Amino acid sequence: MRNLITESITCDVLVIGGGLAALTAAYAASSSGAKVLMACKKNVGKSGNTLVAANGFAAVLPGYDPADSLDSHFTDTMSGGAMINDENLVRMLVDKAAVTLEELERLGVCFQSMGARKIVKKAPGHSHMRFFNVRGFNGAFFAQGRGITFPLAEKVGQAGVKFLDQTMITSLLVQDGRVTGAQGLSLREKCLVLIKAKTVIISSGGGGRIYHSTNNTSDATGDGYALALNAGASLRDMEFIQFFPSSMVYPFKLTVPTPLFADGAVLKNALGHRFMFDYAPEGEMATRDIVARAVYLEMQQGRRCREGIQIDFSSIPDKVLESKYAVLVKHFRKSGHEIKTGYFEVAPVVHHFMGGITIDEKCRTQIQGL
Ligand SMILES: Cc1cc2nc3c(=O)[nH]c(=O)nc-3n(C[C@H](O)[C@H](O)[C@H](O)COP(=O)(O)OP(=O)(O)OC[C@H]3O[C@@H](n4cnc5c(N)ncnc54)[C@H](O)[C@@H]3O)c2cc1C
Incomplete structure (x- = not known):
């Protein structure tokens, strides 16, 4: 370690992570005029479970199954969760699915299609055909998620968002009950980094890697849960x-x-x-x-x-x-x-x-x- 802290950065919004959640959050924040910084333990757009996902999105799109409806998607999701899901969040997920899919397309993400029509599949737990897959990158089977992250990272970069790759956030700064930034470790520069931000968004993925048998990427170690918990936020439904x-x-x-x-x-x-x-x-x-x-x-x-x-x-x-x-x-x-x-x-x-x-x-x- 060269110095205790060698870099100090200020931004409006700090986004922690480099997968789909982080990229879309960073894009939305920068579109509203904020100065945005993404700090990623690995590399933005080239890490996280998004990279290895099968790229499937469930959404009720007009012109596909006429018998399908938002209510049906809502009911399937609620019963899949044994009716103990957060109804408001499920409603939001279902209502916003189609417009989110459109937004992804607008940002350059391509869905598998035959001519002008998207290929639609039926997934377990869904009563209708409403599963759409993003086209993989260069037809490769592995790291298909690059079909999502590469176009998004390009758009986010063009929007002026700064990437702080190889930087693992280790704690959030809290002052008078308010989060004011974060501290991290630059794995590349081998130094500590201090980031001051008006808002911090945690989008550092899940924690599958704490289990022996998992299909998660090596960076899915649940860091975000610890960051939030140590800053005073609460976690929920961690047993599921x-x-x-x-x-x-x-x-x-x-x-x-x-x-x-x-x-x-x-x-x-x-x-x-x-x-x-x-x-x-x-x-x-x-x-x-x-x-x-x-x-x-x-x-x-x-x-x-x-x-x-x-x-x-x-x-x-x-x-x-x-x-x-x-x-x-x-x-x-x-x-x-x-x-x-x-x-x-x-x-x-x-x-x-x-x-x-x-x-x-x-x-x-x-x-x-x-
Ligand atoms: C094999 C597989 C197939 C899947 N298929 C589908 C599917 O078809 N449909 C579907 O809806 N979902 C699917 N999923 C789930 C989906 O991939 C994830 O829910 C989604 O990609 C999560 O996105 P995310 O941005 O929240 O997290 P991730 O994509 O995991 O990104 C987390 C990011 O945070 C970074 N990070 C972690 N800790 C820190 C830290 N301390 N500091 C800085 N950065 C940090 C990581 O390096 C990474 O860049 C699949 C998952 C897997 C594993």
């Missing part, structure tokens, strides 16, 4: 950890997109039995918590295959695979496997922290300036 039910464990590692279940993928135990209907009337289309628990129980009760539970893609029609999952099929082939005829196994892994810092509908915490 979402397990992804179908993370491939054999013959190679992969997060298998769950819309494949709507198109014919099925789960079988070591006895060759399709067990999901023993647990839920929706079978594999039940919500992730139900499917993950069922897969885990099958494995625990001695019906594990080699390393997990078999996932069988053989009933998915060729036409569907070609039109909706072309990149995935190509990825399987590149790994030396045919998705229709190969043998594959999945197991649950930690995927998402459903809880987090307590906020209101305007994303404000109970602490001024945060």
Whole structure:
């Protein structure tokens, strides 16, 4: 460490993180005329779970399923959360989904489409087809999220937002009950950094990496929860950890997109039995918590295959695979496997922290300036 603090920076809004949440927050703040700084433990637009996401957004868009509605999306989301979700936040999520998707497109994010029409899928837990995927970057399967972060980072940079990469925020500055900035560690310059800000936005992602089995990126270590808690804010619903039910464990590692279940993928135990209907009337289309628990129980009760539970893609029609999952099929082939005829196994892994810092509908915490 060269000096205790070698850099002191002042801005209106400090955004902590470099994924989708941070980029959209930074863009919105700078659009309102604020001087914005993004501090990221890794690199803005090249880190976080956003980078490895399957890029799927649920939204009720006009011109797709005429039987779908905002109320239906709301009801599905509430029942997926066993009716203990925060109704106001769910309503906001559902109401703003379509306009957010449009805004992302306006900022250069492209959705998978056939001609002028977006490809729409059905995802477990949803009663209608309302799942739209962003196009990956350069057709690559890995780090598909670059299809989101690269265009956004470019727009945010053009808007004059400054990036402080390789800077891990370690604590928030609090004065008279108000957050006034943050302190961090520049991993590149090997010095401490002091940032004074009128407002601080924590968008540093979840904490999947505190678990042994997870599909999260290495920077998902829950830093934001500690920052908020130490500054006097509260956390809520931290016990709700979402397990992804179908993370491939054999013959190679992969997060298998769950819309494949709507198109014919099925789960079988070591006895060759399709067990999901023993647990839920929706079978594999039940919500992730139900499917993950069922897969885990099958494995625990001695019906594990080699390393997990078999996932069988053989009933998915060729036409569907070609039109909706072309990149995935190509990825399987590149790994030396045919998705229709190969043998594959999945197991649950930690995927998402459903809880987090307590906020209101305007994303404000109970602490001024945060
Ligand atoms: C394999 C996978 C597939 C997924 N697929 C989907 C999907 O299809 N649809 C969907 O809706 N969701 C999906 N998700 C979830 C989704 O990716 C996340 O909810 C979303 O990307 C989170 O965005 P974020 O900006 O909040 O966090 P992240 O993208 O995780 O970004 C966090 C950022 O904060 C930075 N950071 C962390 N700590 C600090 C610190 N102390 N100081 C400074 N910076 C810090 C990180 O480096 C990173 O840049 C998926 C997740 C995974 C893991």
